[in-house]
Amino acid sequence: MPKTTYAKAAADAVAEEMRRDPKIFHLSTDAPQPLLKEFGEKRVRETPITEAALTGIAIGAAGSGYRPIFNWGIVTFAFVAMDQIVNQASKIHYMFGGQAKFPILFRALVGGGGNRAAQHSQSPYSMFMNLSGLKIILPSTPYDMKGLLKSAIRDDNPVISFESSRLLSYEGEVPEEDYTVPIGKADIKREGSDVTVVAIAWLVHEALAAAEELAKEGISVEVVDPRTLVPMDAETIRASAQKTGRVVVADEAGPTASAAAEISALVTEDAATFASLKAPVLRVCALEAPIPYAPVLENHVFPDRNKIIAAVKQVLAA
Numbered sequence: 001m002p003k004t005t006y007a008k009a010a011a012d013a014v015a016e017e018m019r020r021d022p023k024i025f026h027l028s029t030d031a032p033q034p035l036l037k038e039f040g041e042k043r044v045r046e047t048p049i050t051e052a053a054l055t056g057i058a059i060g061a062a063g064s065g066y067r068p069i070f071n072w073g074i075v076t077f078a079f080v081a082m083d084q085i086v087n088q089a090s091k092i093h094y095m096f097g098g099q100a101k102f103p104i105l106f107r108a109l110v111g112g113g114g115n116r117a118a119q120h121s122q123s124p125y126s127m128f129m130n131l132s133g134l135k136i137i138l139p140s141t142p143y144d145m146k147g148l149l150k151s152a153i154r155d156d157n158p159v160i161s162f163e164s165s166r167l168l169s170y171e172g173e174v175p176e177e178d179y180t181v182p183i184g185k186a187d188i189k190r191e192g193s194d195v196t197v198v199a200i201a202w203l204v205h206e207a208l209a210a211a212e213e214l215a216k217e218g219i220s221v222e223v224v225d226p227r228t229l230v231p232m233d234a235e236t237i238r239a240s241a242q243k244t245g246r247v248v249v250a251d252e253a254g255p256t257a258s259a260a261a262e263i264s265a266l267v268t269e270d271a272a273t274f275a276s277l278k279a280p281v282l283r284v285c286a287l288e289a290p291i292p293y294a295p296v297l298e299n300h301v302f303p304d305r306n307k308i309i310a311a312v313k314q315v316l317a318a
Contacts, residue, residue, distance in 0.1 A: 001173040009142035009174050010107075010163065011035075013149035014069060016178070018043065021067060024153065027054050028071040055081035055106075059088050059158075062102040067153065074120050075108040075162065089158045090133035101156040105149070110138075111202060111252050112302055113166035118290035121298070123253035125162045129230050129262065135159040135183055136229040140204040142172040144227055147181030155183065162229075164201040164252075186233035188240065192222030195312050196240040196247045198263050199223060203250040203284075203303060210308040221312060229259055234266045238273040245278040246315040250308050255285040279318030282311045 004012070011032060018024045018039055026035055031046035047054055051072055058068040072078045078085065085106075093102050112121040128134060135157055139145040145163070152159035189204055190211055199207035204225045211221035224240050226232060241247045247267050251260035260283045267281055268274050284303045292298050 001175055003171045004142050004174045005168065006139075006142045006145050006163075006170045006172070007168040009146040009172075010149055012174075013146040013153070017150060017153045023065065024067045024069065025061070026069045026071070027058060029073060051077050052081040052084060055084040056088070058104050058106070059084060059092060059102060062104045062158075063092070063096075063100050067103045067105075069105045069107065069153065071107040073109065074116075074165075075110050075122060075124060076119050078106070078108055085128070085134075086131060090131040092133075093157065094133060102158055103153075103156045104158045105152045106158070106160045108160065108162055109165040110162045111164045111166055112291055112298055113202070115293060115295055115298060117293040121291035123162075123251075123286070125160075125229055126253060126258045126262070128160055129259065133158065134230060136162065137183060137227065138162045138164075138201050138229055139227060140164070140167065140189075140199075140201050140225050142170065142174050144181055144187070144225075146174055147179055148183065148227065150178075151180045151183050154180070159183070162201075166202040167205075170205070181227070184228050184231040184233055186224055186226045186228070186236040188222065188236070189225050190221065190223040192220040192244065194220045194244055194246065195315060196222045196224060196237075196244045197250060197308060197312065198237055198240075198247065199225060199250040199308075200229075200259060201252060203252055203308075206303070206305040207250055207308055210305040210312065213305070213309060214312060219312065219316065226259075226263070232262065232266065234270075237263060237266055238270050241267045241273050242276040245276050246318075247277070247281045248284060248308065248311045248315060249281065250284045250303055250311075252286055252302060254288050255283050256288065258283075258285060260285050279315040282315055284308050284311045
């Protein structure tokens, strides 16, 4: 199977879907040149820096029978369109009584690793998880990126694709034939029996590296990648927790009101899963602080494989 990067898998997904469906068009403040060359200025619009207006345009176009893709760029820029996202995109299907469909794909980069300081190194996906009416994906591999983006583009609901900036150059196998990855289905990236690590985006790879190190000590770690934050695959996460009896959640965002907090609640609020636990659920998250610019301080704030290893050993010792 050929290999491609996380970023190229996303670009290929968009291009293939635009060839498949002439109702799809693309908006961004920096138009992708391959898309522009193939599909022209009518379907690939290089726009002014007006995220609020363009988010509104995407909502209106979706309600008129089109399937817009709007790339906000870094998630920071979505904040100026919060009225359109919160009060329109997430609620408009309901407020129309289901009489109109609003198929929109919003895309945004999240996370650190690039020393872009406090504003451009955020992972605020939990803010959007709180909005009923949005689906949210967060792929960790090129395979998942392409398959999930295709599913999101074909979905008749607004979908936000949060994409890890750390993973843009990460390579992985991607089939040449058309395929999709279902929204709402987690993936077990590594089988294990002693501890479950539920990891998000870049931390999936840190969890896999931690599992390799821990295997040398005879510790078997199962790594579960939710892939979709809304809807969350509670069944797969709970089944893994019941299997191992110990759970660590790794999330590049901060711990308060986070995706990691939601996953912890999914595990502990289910009676059968709670009864199977041999130790409290532990979260490995970013520190509660704006992300520093200095590389050494940024590395200190974010979780990594070493912090995951420490958490795994802590739950085993409980």
